[in-house]
Amino acid sequence: MSRKKTPKSKGGSAPAASALPAANGPRPARPGTARPSPDAQPNGPQQPSRHSLGGGGDFYDIAFKVMLVGDSGVGKTCLLMRFKDGAFLAGTFISTVGIDFRNKVLDVDGMKVKLQMWDTAGQERFRSVTHAYYRDAHALLLLYDVTNKASFDNIQAWLTEIHDYAQHDVVLMLLANKVDSAHEPAVKREDGEKLAKEYGLPFMETSAKTGLNVDLAFTAIAKELMQRSMKVPSEPGFQLHDYVKREGQGASCCRP
Numbered sequence: 001m002s003r004k005k006t007p008k009s010k011g012g013s014a015p016a017a018s019a020l021p022a023a024n025g026p027r028p029a030r031p032g033t034a035r036p037s038p039d040a041q042p043n044g045p046q047q048p049s050r051h052s053l054g055g056g057g058d059f060y061d062i063a064f065k066v067m068l069v070g071d072s073g074v075g076k077t078c079l080l081m082r083f084k085d086g087a088f089l090a091g092t093f094i095s096t097v098g099i100d101f102r103n104k105v106l107d108v109d110g111m112k113v114k115l116q117m118w119d120t121a122g123q124e125r126f127r128s129v130t131h132a133y134y135r136d137a138h139a140l141l142l143l144y145d146v147t148n149k150a151s152f153d154n155i156q157a158w159l160t161e162i163h164d165y166a167q168h169d170v171v172l173m174l175l176a177n178k179v180d181s182a183h184e185p186a187v188k189r190e191d192g193e194k195l196a197k198e199y200g201l202p203f204m205e206t207s208a209k210t211g212l213n214v215d216l217a218f219t220a221i222a223k224e225l226m227q228r229s230m231k232v233p234s235e236p237g238f239q240l241h242d243y244v245k246r247e248g249q250g251a252s253c254c255r256p
C-alpha cells in the first residue's frame with residue numbers, strides 16, 4: 001500500500017473575489033499567504049490508499065474537507081488554531097480575508113484521517129467567495145458566539161445559505177463558542193440546544209480559549225465522515241448526536 005504525505009504546518013488562503021460592502025464595517029485583515037496546496041483537493045473524500053504527495057509530513061489514509069462558517073468574530077480562526085496547534089490567539093482580532101486553510105492528520109479508529117480545514121471569512125463582503133467552496137465541503141462547523149446575541153440570531157440565515165450552497169448530505173454541527181466567559185452569556189445553552197434540536201443538528205459548547213470540546217468537535221466530524229465513507233465495522237452503531245452528547249463536557253467545568 002502506498003502512503004500519502006501531507007506537508008506539516010502549511011497554510012494558505014484563497015484571495016477574495018468580491019468586494020461587497022461589509023456588514024460591520026472594515027476590520028484589519030489577516031493577510032493571505034499562499035494558494036491552497038495541491039493536496040487540498042476538495043472533490044470527494046480521498047480513498048484509503050496512502051499515496052505519497054511528496055514533501056515532509058504525516059501519512060494519511062483518507063482526507064476530508066471541513067469548513068468553518070459563522071459571523072465575523074465568533075472565533076472560527078481561533079477554534080481552528082486551537083485544534084491545529086493547541087494555542088489560543090489572544091489579543092487583537094485579525095479578521096480573515098476570503099478563505100484560509102490548515103491541515104491536520106488525526107488517528108481515528110486506527111486510520112489516519114487528514115482534515116483539510118477551511119477557515120472562511122465571516123464578513124459579509126466575502127460571502128460570494130465562501131459560496132464557491134460550500135459544495136466541496138464534506139462537513140461544516142457552524143459557530144456562534146455565546147457573548148454575541150446577533151451571531152446567534154444570524155444562525156438561521158447561515159442555515160439558509162448552507163441549504164442553498166452546500167451538499168444536501170453535508171455533515172453539519174452547531175457550535176456555541178466562547179463559553180469560557182465568567183459573565184452570564186448573551187445566549188443561553190438551552191437556546192442553542194433548542195435551535196439545534198429544531199434543525200436536527202448535533203450541538204456542542206466550545207471555547208477556543210480554554211480548548212473545551214475543541215478536539216472533540218473535529219474528532220466527532222472525522223468519525224462521522226469515516227463511518228459514512230468506510231462503514232467501519234468496529235463501530236457499526238456510531239451516531240454523531242449520541243457521541244457528542246456522551247463525550248462533550250459542560251462549560252461550567254472549565255470556567256476560570
Ligand SMILES: Nc1nc2c(ncn2[C@@H]2O[C@H](COP(=O)(O)OP(=O)(O)OP(=O)(O)O)[C@@H](O)[C@H]2O)c(=O)[nH]1
Binds near residue numbers: 070071077179
Ligand atoms: N473569550 C474568548 N474569546 C475568543 C474565543 N475565540 C475567539 N475569541 C476572540 O474573538 C475574536 C475573534 O476571533 P476570530 O477567531 O478571529 O474570529 P473569526 O470568526 O475567525 O472572525 P472572521 O475571521 O472575521 O470571520 C478574537 O479577539 C479572539 O481572541 C473564545 O473561545 N473565548
Ligand SMILES: [Mg+2]
Binds near residue numbers: 120
Ligand atoms: Mg477568522
